[in-house]
Amino acid sequence: MAISQISYELAHLIGATVLMAGFQLLYQRRLFAVLNTFAFQAVALAAAAAWQAHIQDAPHLYVTAVIALVFKAMIVPFALHWLVEKLGIQRSVETAMSIGWTMMAGVGLVALSILLVLPVTANAAALTRESLALAMSVVLLGLLMMITRRNAVSQVVGFMALENGLILAAVSAKGMPLVVEISIAFSVLVAMTLFGIFFFRIRERFDTLDLHDLETWRGDRQ
Amino acid sequence: MNSLLSQIAQIFLVVALAPLITGWVRLVKSRLNGRIGASPLQPYRDIYRLLQKEAVVAHSASWVFRAAPYVTFAAVWLAAAIIPTFTTDIVLAPAADLIALVALLAVARFWTALAGMDVGTSFGGLGASREMMIASLAEPAMLMVSFSLSLISGTTSPAHIIGFILGGGIGIEVSMGLALAALVMVAIAENGRIPIDNPATHLELTMVHEAMVLEYSGRHLALMEGAGMVRLTLFMALIGGIFAPWGIATPGAGTAGLALGLGGFLAKCFVLATALAVFETMIAKMRVFRYADFLGGALLLGLLATIFLYVSEAV
Amino acid sequence: MIGYLSSLPGADNPLLWILGVPLGAAGFLAVLRDWRVATWVNVAASAITFGASLLLLRLRPPPNKLLFIDDFNIYLVLLTTFVGMTTAVFSAAYIARETASERLSELHLRFYHSMYQAFLFTMLLALTANNTGVMWVAVESATLTTVLMVSLYRTREAIEAAWKYFILCSVGIGLALFGTTLVYLAAQPVMGDGAEAMAWTMMIKQAHAFQPDLMNLAFVFVLVGYGTKVGLAPLHSWLPDAHAEGPTPISAVLSGLLLNVALYALLRFKMLISANENALTPGPLLVMMGLSSLFLAAFMLYRRGDIKRLFAYSSIEHMGVITFAFGMGGALANFAGLMHMTMHSLTKSAIFFAVGIISQNAGTKRIADIRGLTSSHPVLGWGFVLAVLAIAGMPPMGVFMSEFLVVSSTFARQPLLAIPLVLGLLLAFGALASRLQMMAFGEPTKPVHAHARASTLSSILALTPLWVHMLLVLVAGLYLPRELVEWFQAVAGILG
């Protein structure tokens, strides 16, 4: 079982890289840096998918890997670059919570997910605790990013980071069917998000579409 | 058979006696005031004179106004017919107890008050509203009295209460005293005597009962006056019968017993009438809104009378 | 998906029609130009789907890797196709009146009809899917289709509502997917790799042996994920605006059907976890979320000035009650929950039918501007009164029976839990009743005759679905068909 042992070590390594990227996303202060970090995370994800495809010899995971590489690591970052240029979005990241606190919260979340998977009896067949903990942390970090960032773009990135975590979990779950379809479905979601940003002309705020007067209207204030 | 005869006798006795008692009260009062006063038979003459006069009825009055005197008088008379006066052995005794008695007096009051309002004058309304206010406290007080009496004697029918007390069921009791006090206060209020009301006044600030019968004349007035006199007699019979039952004839008593009872009844009536006259000359009339305190006091006395029973029970 | 082509239903299988007809219709309507024809194609397609689902009563297809029908989803399929049909009829009338007031362009209408069928398809797929992954994909695409329809009017409010809906539900869906993966992980050691470990029919048999701790985690994620789509407080925020800003037929199906579908997904997972006695009991979590939704909605109702938001919050309230019922568990409460799902979707869609016509007549959605309906439009007004009374749980309508069961059984078991439930119901009732009285009685406001040009036929068309639904609810309140009772009782048994 040495091989499989090594293969799992490697899988964890790649997973850890994805998580690291997640953390980096949290402390980036410039928008383009955020995009680059995200691209990096996507590459790592692609690698993870490919490696899983190899060790589980499940060829369809290669498709997932390709999707991740092409769509997430290339198209999406470029599209966002373009959007930022096109709509003249300000380049600095606006945080709702100081970076330091955000990082601490992030650490807390990682701790929580580790705490949660500890009692899970390790059954190497499907997925090791480590990869589960990694995936869950990535998901929670993505969510954290969405709620601590004010810029539309960085929130979109947060959403996609969350989704990266999901895909990571999915691919590293041994023999899980439909992963491809799921990742495709998700890509559609992301595409719609970008479309929405472009269509609705969201510059700064993710949540008011720059229509601040709506705030006064929303929810039929009487 | 015997009881039926004595019943009929009583029915006419109370009516016959009532004016005399009123006359006696007036006589004593005028003597106390240092006047000679009219003969105690004067009320008979008054009533007869009133009966001879034609009755004047206001245009605005309806049939209630004309029916009221008859109903009032009949109701009071019925009540008086049920209270044992000289014997407890009367057929109608079971027909009504103390509660029904209170209610019968309420009937009289109900009609008098309506009659007062019927003509549509301010005085009538004034009298009616004050009368009902007084009654709203006097009635509960009297019911409380009958409550404590029924707790003492285990019955609400006056005949049996008297029988029980005659049978020496109880000695002197706190509750009896309290009940007596309450009943006297109620009697004063019900008969519109000083300090609650003054039968001799026509001063709008003070009059209550008179204000209601203000519009009456002729036979109607006679009936209203008569009802008042019978009511007075009734209360004397009640107080005398329950709190000093001695001498009253019980079932199976012979002619001698009946005679004794009759004598005793007359004696009680005149003692009480004198006492009333003395009392009335001694004190002054109250302000209208002090009535509440006076009668509230009566109500509380009645309550106390019942509560004290448990104390004496517990001993 | 390639692996599944083998298990696609054959021509003898009603499911083929139930799923095929809406899908085909969606494609056809996307290219059909004339909207008048389109409305009727829409109605026809939905009617055929309903007819096909009626076939399920006769022959129930055997489950396969992809699709299955059991006591639980059969009545939901029937309900969905039926409400889909009535709503299509209503939308025919609605669209006619809407175009009379030039709010929608040709293109929008094409888009609308095609999306309507697509939406029906995704919901039916989610209901009949025998695979957690397929179900997830279906729910996700249901979200997408409805997002597009909510933003149909292109007003700022509509766009914002759609955006809110889209973002919140995407995140929710994401979490739900994570939960799904976890369930697979929990199942996989027992059932081996592959689709077996994602098929309801297979999983429920082995659920007792699943990895309990993973199941706990999974249930939390599923609860938060699908719970967002159910609209449980505090995950509800998308719901009122999405209901309020879309076209009214969409509000009707959102409230009446989509919430049910999401809840159905949630309950499937609850079945799994409650079959496993080592895992945590999901009851308390559900009760908690149910009560929070009930109270939040109840208080929100008192401040609503927009008629559609009012009833959107009432949907949150009822989802809360249903969740509470399932959280209590037990034969009576589960039965009540299932019945309440059915009655709520019938009644609430009926209410939205009424609301649609009302707001079209009055030319506004502001409650303050709607008065004296029973005087100005008797048939509509009294139907509305009946529907609101029904949703408020007044007998002899169906909702009363379910509320009777859940409240009384809860009180007999957990009085301390029943008291907040009763208080919440009372609060919500007060708000609804006062609004109802405002709108239905008093001096009528002069109605804006936007529909003056719309034919009387269209107004009859618009009113029929409302009254049909109310008739059903009324009958169900007094008499339930035996099959339905048997299904309910069977499912109530499994739900634990």
Next chain:
Amino acid sequence: MLIASALSALLALALLGVLAGGEMWRHRVVYFCCGLASLVLLAGGLKHLGTTPGTGPEVVLPIGLPWMQAHFRLDNLSALFMVVVNLSTAAASFYGIGYCSHLPEPRRVTPFFPLFLFGMNAVLIADDAFMFLVSWEFMSLASWLLVLADHKKPENRSAAMIYLMMATFGTFCLLTCFGLLAGAEGGYSFPAMRKATLDSTAGFLVVALALLGAGSKAGLVPLHAWLPLAHPAAPSHVSALMSGVMTKVALYGLIRILFDLHGQVPWGWGPAIMVIGGVTAVLGVLYAVLQDDLKTLLAYSTVENIGVVMIGLGLAIAFKGSGENMLAALALVAGLYHIVNHSIFKTLLFLSAGAVITATGHRDLGRLGGLLKRMPWTGAATLVGAAAIAALPPLNGFVSEWLIFQSLFKGPSLPHWAMKFGVPVVGAMLALAAALAAACFVRAFGIAFLGRPRSREAAEAHQLPYSMRLPMAALAALCIVLGAMPVTVTDALSGVVFPLTGVHFAVSSDLGWPWLSPVSSTRGSYSGTVLVMVGLGLFAVTILLVHGFGTTRVRRADAWDCGHPEDIPESQYTGQSFAQPLRRVFCSSLFGARETVRMPEPGDMAPASLKVRLIDPIWVYLYLGIGRVVDFIADRVNRMQFLTVRRYLLMMFATLVFMLLVVAVRQQK
């Protein structure tokens, strides 16, 4: 079965009512048929009451809860209340024939009137909790819509709203109460509930919830607030039913639960209920005596009478709980007797109020007066009703109060100090209530029907059609009959209380007919029959004497009025001035009654004015308080509607993390 067909006929009539449209004769037909149906139901009830003791056959319909269906059954208690209900409904229906044409919108009344009747009757024969509640709500909803009949008036709408809320509150209380009785397995049928045994807490809760549930419908203080608002708002023949009958149906529910379904109510509830009843009676009549609106006055007096009945029920519970079944039967008979009486004279009084309103268009005492001359029939009937409700012998109201007093006086015989000291106090309350009721109705009748008219409409009031007068006459006759032969009634009632108390209550123990001597002849007795005969005799004698000794001449003249008559009718006593002494005596502390007099300077032409301000503490502190709390919370909660998507995500995130923490904590254990 006759009853079933009559009930279904009522449902059909509701449909007819919908179709009646604008044609007045169709409405009349509907009312006529309602009357016939009520008569049939009345006959059914009487038949069961007269012939078959025990319970009738059980009828099961395939509706309701699928696994137990709907059970109906007629037993003595239901039969009695069926008689009570349909007596009044018949009168009100026939009254409606003439009255409906005077309504602003008859189309909003006719369809719901039969439904209302149906609901009330169905409650009485329901034999399982589900059908009971369904019929109960049926009754509430129908009456709610009837209260809304004149929906253009905002005060009617708010009254209807409050009513609906209270009704729903009551239903929920009853629902939970039945839930307890049924247990977790859901034995919702009444027989199952009778068998069920409750632990002490559940037993306590059941009684409390039953009191809240039925009490809110019957109008127990402090749940009475809706009653004086809603009852007057409805059309008069409906107010008559709501006040005279629907409250009785509520009491039926209470009796059914406390004496039948709930095996053993502990005696301690007895004094509690008595005190509630006493307070209700006194407060109710105090409110009533201050009212100027005829119908509101009547509604408040309903509150009083419900209190009186509750005193009887409380006594019965106390007696039954301590094993004194004989006395329990006495108290229960007293309560039921009062229920019967009140349903009759309250219906009568509301119908006559309706007649007054129809004839004059006014319901404010200040604009009425002198109607007795214009409307002799209505006036006479009202006089009887007023005398009866004022508990004057020989009418029926007195008999029931007498019975209640008799059982009260036996209260201290129980070995509980709560009873020994509580009973006298309650007795005082009851006596006070009775006396004030007399004052209240002297005022009402005197101001409305006697004196001189206070408005032109009152002066020109017109006589009403027979269809409206005859029902009133019939009810008035009933008041007299039920008062004149009490023994017959009590014998019938003793058959009703037998299943509930287990003893046959011999009401005329040893004196025999017509002497009413509940405990023993020496205990105190009453005979309405004898009183009537002797009273009439003395009345005749009086007339003979007077006319024998005196003249019968009568002269009509102007009122003397102590020498200075004012001929303007405004100089009469008004309702307010009549109430003033009572207000000063009783209400200054209770309702914070304050009078402010404005006397203009000499030369100032402005009229002098007297303003009276009353505050109802219960309304202000209880109901408005609740309203304020709800508003406060709603404002706070409402902020959640105006957050940004990011904050909504935050909420989601918080929920997720919270639940994960829960799981984590649980797993560590």
